[in-house]
Amino acid sequence: MANSLAALKSLPCPAGDKCTAFQCLFKHDTDIDSAVTVVSSGQVVAPTPAASDLTQDLPRKRVKLDSVRAAPSQQSATRQIESEQTTPERPQIKRQKVAMSSRDEPARSGKIESPLPVVRKLPSLVKGTGQSQSSSSQAQDSRSNSTSPSTTPARTIAKPKAPTKAIPKKPEVLNPRLLKSSPAQHDTRLKLVKALHEQYVRLNSELKKDARDDASKKLLLSEQELIVKTLDDEQEMAIKKYKIYGNAIRNRILACKRMTAAKWKEERLEATKDTDGQETEDASSAPKVIVTGLTTAQEIDFLHRLVSPLEGLTDFGYVASIPSDEDIQKARESVTASGNVEVCDRCTRRFQVFPGRREEDGALASNGTCTFHPGKTYFGERGPGKLSKPSKKYRCCHLNVDDDSGGCTTAPTHVFKTTDPNRLASLLNFAETPPNPQVPADRAVGFDCEMGFTTYGLELIRMTLVSWPDGEKLLDVLVQPYGEILDLNTRYSGVTPEDMVMAERWKRGDDHKPTSTPSTDSTKPSEQKEKLKLVPSPQAARDLLFSMISPDTPLIGHGLENDLNSVRIIHPTCVDTVLLYPHRRGLPIRNGLRMLMDTLLNRKIQRETDDDQPEGHDSAEDARAAGELARLKVRDEWCDLMWKGWAIKDGEIVPPEF
Known part of the structure; x- marks a missing residue:
């Protein structure tokens, strides 16, 4: 048997050099x-x-x-x-x-x-x-x-291989790259490449004129980089858009002809890299810069195109007409007939509320304390197995909804809110925005309000107004509600009892602007803290708002129906970011402001330093965030119009000429 196996050693291995046997019985050259x-x-x-x-x-x-x-x-x-x-x-x-x-x-x-x-x-x-x-x-x-002195056997030592040097890339010329399947003849591709390169050179030259700082200079391209970018873009269209190559590259050339230096700068900002050729650290998380290519007056003029008519939004909480006196009276009678019994907005238990306090003990609400989960629900990760479903949990304590025993937070009283326009008008009736000739015609404002729970439901406790698009504060005041306060909802409103008690009382004719006080933080003694003034009633706050806007002034906000209803106004020119960026499943489901800012602009808002003791939202921050989202929409809509042939002539946006 051994002799027969040894005979195989003289035969070449059928697998050749690809053989991986541990001890192959056949012959190999390397044996x-x-x-x-x-x-x-x-x-x-x-x-x-x-x-x-x-x-x-x-x-x-x-x-x-x-x-x-x-x-x-x-x-x-x-x-x-x-x-x-x-x-x-x-x-x-x-x-x-x-x-x-x-x-x-x-x-x-x-x-x-x-x-x-x-x-x-x-x-x-x-x-x-x-x-x-x-x-x-x-x-x-x-x-x-x-060994013996005469023996000098030869040695075979593995010599180190010299490190392979990277072959420098040869500079390219303005000639279309060779493709396996060309979408057009070489002469046609060459003409299109030269036309595209000409536009890139023009845009780069215009950007070079305005490049004054180092950040802008990094966006400039050299002659070789312009050629490489042209060939890269042309090759991508030739491969990915093979069947429509001619139209695709011609549309790109036409878009570059109409492109301004500001738009080109925006494209370069997205594609720029650091000096080492690598993406800058946390570049994906850096806030995005919005460049519309329009002046401030043109942006405000274009903003009117994003206004949503109120007539079609009454089913989603917007109030389009002032409730009548009869409807208001019926709402009051229904509340009286029910004995002021409400359903808690947190734990869904029924309780009785006592506006003006109960005489025997001074209580504001019945049925004891309220135990609830302040956080919204979310779906966790899937369990083991393909058929398992993700568990639904609370964000506040991360407990499963099915395993919940009642709640993780306890409040002194139950609270409620109402969305019925007639019942809202029973406390303060709605009013349409009156004409105001003193308001500049080119003004647009960001608007946000914070609400707290009182014996009359959810009432206004803070109102903020910022100019658009610069975000400068125009109005920021605290508001004393009509009813007794049950809960300021500090977790979301950001207003604390100390803010309400220590605030300076505002009177008609006084300056409503906040006062600056030294910071109480010993580590930052130079910082100034704003102290808001307290307006005596929601009606006084509404009068302040009417003094700064007119019916033609665009109001920008996120979920504007809540803010408008809290101030009890009907405004015809509203820009709601909930409607500009709708949820994929449609209303009443909506995208959150925090999520939109994070996904669209890479900006973090509504941050909490301590989840156990949240500081709440800043209405000024929310108003500015809604304004940034509206400005992003202006940029996108204007780009679409430019593709359709719209242009700016004599400072005005004009349609294409046919």
């Missing part, structure tokens, strides 16, 4: 010869033991080794396998001496005997270094001393 015959002075030396005996420690991957042969003058031949990592030890040297002496004697007498092999580990597969070479040379010297 160590099983029989090495050295002819010296007419004498033949017997072959060494089989290669399989020498390669017991071989790794699975084959290693190409050069056979070591003795010089012609040698009286013996031996195969030595060197190790780069292990030097010969003294016992091995002794065995070598014995082996050499035993081999020399038969050679001189003419007898043929099998020499004793010296088996050592194979060289490491790791590339050779200077250290490994020195160790190999030391091992060779020790072996040379142990």
Whole structure:
């Protein structure tokens, strides 16, 4: 059996160099010869033991080794396998001496005997270094001393490979790249490439004129970068838009012809990279810069295109007409008939509310304390298994809704709110925005209000107005509600009882602007803290608002129906970001302001330093955020109109001429 298997060693392996067998029975070019015959002075030396005996420690991957042969003058031949990592030890040297002496004697007498092999580990597969070479040379010297002086066997040492140098990229010329399948003839592609490159050069030159700081200079492209960008864009359209290549690249050229330097700067801001050719750290989380390419007056003029008519939004909380006196009276009678029994907005329990306090004990509400979850629900991760459903949890405590035992937060009283326009008007009737000739015609404002729970429901406690698009504060006041306060809803409103108590009372004719006080933080003594003034009633706050807007003034906000209803106004020019960025499932489901700012502009708002004690929202921050979203929409809508042929002539936006 062994002879038949050994006969296979003379046959070439069918798998060739791709063979991965541990000890292949067939012949390979890289194998160590099983029989090495050295002819010296007419004498033949017997072959060494089989290669399989020498390669017991071989790794699975084959290693190409050069056979070591003795010089012609040698009286013996031996195969030595060197190790780069292990030097010969003294016992091995002794065995070598014995082996050499035993081999020399038969050679001189003419007898043929099998020499004793010296088996050592194979060289490491790791590339050779200077250290490994020195160790190999030391091992060779020790072996040379142990053998006869005339024996100088050749050595095979893995030499370190020189590191491959990156071949510098050759500068490209303005010539379309060779493609496997060209969408057009070369002459046609060349003309289109030159036309596109011409527009890129023009836009880059215009940007260079306005580049005054280092940030703007980084956006500029060199001549070679302009060529590469042109060829990259043309190649992308030729591959991805093969069937409409001609239209695609012509539309791009036309868009570049109509593109302003501001729009080109915006594109470069999105594609820019740092000097090392890598994206800047946290570039994906850097706030996005909005460049509309319009002046402030043109942006305000264009903003009127985003106004939503109130007539079609009455089903979603907007009030389009003033409730009549009869409807208001019916709402009051229904409240009286129910005995002021309400449903808690937090725990859904029924309770009784006492406006003006209950006479016997001075209570504002019945049915004790309110235990609830202040956070909204969300779906957690899926459990193990394909058929498992994600668990629904509360954001405040991350408890499962199904495992809930009641709530994680306890409030002194129950609270409620109402959305019925007639009942809202029973406390303060709605009013339409009156004409105001003193208001500038080119004014647009961001609007946001904060509400708290009182014995009359959800009432206005703070009102903020900022100019658009610069975000400068025009009005920011606290408001004393009509009913007794049950809960200021500080978690969301940001208004604390101390703010209401320590606020300076505002009177008609006084300056409504906040006063600055030194910061109470010892680490930041130079900072100034704004102290808002307290307006005596929601009606007084509404009068202040009417003094700063007119019916043609765009009001920008997120979920404007809540803010308008809290102030009890009907405004015809509203820009609601809930309607500008609708939820994919449509109303009444809506996207949150915080989510929109994070996903669209990479800006973080409504941050909380401590989740257990949230500071609440800042109405000024929310108003500015809604204004930024509206400005982003202006930019997108204006880009669409430019594609359709709209342009700016004599400072005005004009439609295309047909």
